Amino acid sequence: MRVIIVDDEPKAIDLLSGYLNHFKGVELVGAFRNGLKAFEFLSNEKVDVVFLDINMPHITGISLSKMIDSDTKVIFTTAYSEYAVESYEVNAIDYLLKPISLERFTNAMSKLLKKSEVKKEDTNSTIAIKSGASTYLINTESILYLEKDGNYMTYHTSNEKIIARESVSEALSRLPGYFMQVQRSFIANTKAITKLNNDTIYIGKQIIPIGANFKESVFKKLTL
Structure with a gap:
């Protein structure tokens, strides 16, 4: 998920940047003090989410939100509560009133991720995987799991292995919401999981360990 921050206060940018570091699969690709x-x-540039201050010089956040691509999600940040009603008229995901606590920020991210996941869950998509000189068009439901090794990612499908040069975050950003990282080096198709133990998942005969940092989110998603 690609994110930018637009705020004329450097301290606000630093605060939000620090908060974003708590979320895996989120990439801050720009920070701007000027709406123009x-x-x-x-x-x-294609961006998934904009954290957007409202009261800025030259162009307000409300005006900017009406100018950007409708697929780009907006979370407003401001010190002024009187803008709340107007912000929801442009279909913002959330409205964060400064000073913004990590707890409140996390709630906004939860709303955002749920919306993104619902959209992705409903999509039976085809993605292009570049491997060497070739590009493979793969139906995502045929991908069982992904395995990271150094700078390379191996896509294990139902009938072949495809090796691509990419990071975990790059892979997750284009996979549907039923894929999730279960360990530092593994991403699993949760629809393909056939068995779950305390420390491992099974995809057919393949046994994949669950990382300690991912255990809570894995069990939460798989045992709902």
């Missing part, structure tokens, strides 16, 4: 500079960036 942010719009210039958004005109050339």
Whole structure:
């Protein structure tokens, strides 16, 4: 998930940047103190989420939100509560009132991730995987799990292995929501899991360990 921050206060940018570090699969690709500079960036780059201050010089956050791609999610940040009603008129995901606590920020991220996951869960998608000189078009439901080794990711499908040069975050950003990281080096298709133990998952005959840092989220998703 690609994210930018637009806020004319450097301390606010630093705070939100620090909060974003708590969330795996989220990449901060830009921070801007000027709405016009942010719009210039958004005109050339695809971004999933904008954390957007409302009261800024030159162009307000409300005005900017109406100019950007409708697929880009907006979370407003401001010190002024009177903008709340207007912010929801442009279909913002959330409205964070400064000073923003980590707990409140986490609630907003939860809303965002749930919306993104619902959208992705409903999609039976095909993705392009570049491997060497070839590009494979793969139906995501045929991917059983992914295994990271150094700078390379191996896609284990139902009938072949495809090796691509990419990071875990890059792979997760284009996979549907039923894929999740279960260990530092493994991403699993939760629809393909056939058995679950305290420390491992099974995908057919393949046994994959569950990382300590991922155990809570794995069990939460798989035992709902």
